[in-house]
Amino acid sequence: MTDSVTPRPAADRSPAAVDAAVGAGRDLGLTVTDAKVLYDMFSVVVHLAPAPVVARVPTVLPHSTDPGSLARRQQAELDVARWLADQGTPVIPPSPLVPREPVQRDGFSMTFWQFVEEDRDKEPDYVANSEVVADLHAAMRAYPGGLSFLSSAEPLFITEGLAYLEERPDLIGPADLDRAGREWRVLEPLVRSRAAFEAAYPGIDLQPIHGDTPPANIFPGVDGDLYADFELVTLGPVEWDLAGMGPEGASAYDRGARRNGMRPLDEDVLRFANAVGMLRAIACLSLVPQLPVLVDYITPAIAQWRETPFAGGATG
Structure with a gap:
């Protein structure tokens, strides 16, 4: 790969990602004759059929992302x-048929996962x-690996995204962008510094968390639900995962927390998580x-954000 991940034109990137996944799979010894795209948005997800392996290839990335x-992510x-699967937690595990490490090919970096049949008749129940x-969260508390504090917030992406949007008033108006800035x-100081966060929210424990809206990333397998998509796994407050x-949703989480002997959500930290999450969503307009479909998702959220307290009530 090169020193930067260069965005590709939309018409080219999906076919190129599929070709790269098929080629990488074959290089790893998999039989791939009938590749099928399962999902295509921020990543292209490809079933390398007939092998029971799925390749996930990130394709829509911030300009600041480097190989x-x-x-590392x-x-x-x-x-x-893999650790969660070894503990018996219901997750989609990495494929055991290939090395458990990212593979680079044709300018893409991809990972390989065990294929699980989806129950397409099941509607998501986010509550x-x-x-x-x-x-x-109870299962992740004991994870022994090292994780960075709130890396899933992607502070550099937020900073660069807001700067980019200064030149795109067609995507967000000046008043909204001024407030976001x-x-x-x-x-930002509370996101970038664990010490600053802990000073602002004393007594809030930090632990390994999913990092990317796990209620929306539970996969409905035909044999049961599985936690999935840990791309933004990080160290942080549990509230981050409920933003x-x-x-x-918060009340439902608290029921689960009580069942696991864990603390309920802290309202101040949840407001912080919601506020940072909204700024990250606004920064996504730079993508x-x-x-282009991102406009349809983010514009209604901005209208709701205008009605919320400034910075979630945080004072820095």
Whole structure:
């Protein structure tokens, strides 16, 4: 790979990602004759049929992403998912048929996972999923590997995304962007520094967490639900994983926490997590040139954000 991950035109990136996944799979000894794309948004997810292996190939990435940081993030995901699977936690595990490490090919970095048949008739229940996230947190507490504090917030991406949007008033208006910038000046120190976070929220324990909205990343397998997509696994407060789930999701999580002998969500920290998560969503508008559909998801959220307290009530 080169020293940077260069965005590809939308029409080219999915076929190129599939070709790279098929070629890498074959190089690793897999029989691949009928590759099928299962999902295509931020990543292209390919079943390398008939091998029981799925390749996940990130394709929509911040301009600041470099091959080294992407590979480190992918290795952390593989390590956590494998450890959880070894403990008996219901996760989609890395494929045992290939080395458990990222593979680089044709400018892409990809990981390989065990194929699981999806129950396509099951509708997602985000409230029920929020409750079982507490079970995941209970399982993750003992993870022995090292993780960075709130790396899933991607502070460099937020900073660079907001700067990019200064030149794109068609994506977000000046007043909204001004507020986002002022909020980020308050919240960024709490994201970048564990010590600053702990000073602002004393007594809040930190632990390994999923990092990327786990209630929305529970895979409905035909033999049962599985936790999935640990791409942004990190060290942080459990509240981070419940950002955006609303009061019902928070109440459901608290039920699961009590069942596991864990503390309930802290309202101040949850507001912090919601506020940072919203700024990360706004920064994602900088990815619209790569993925235009993002406008449809983010614009309604901005309208709701305007009605919330500044920076989630944080004062820095």
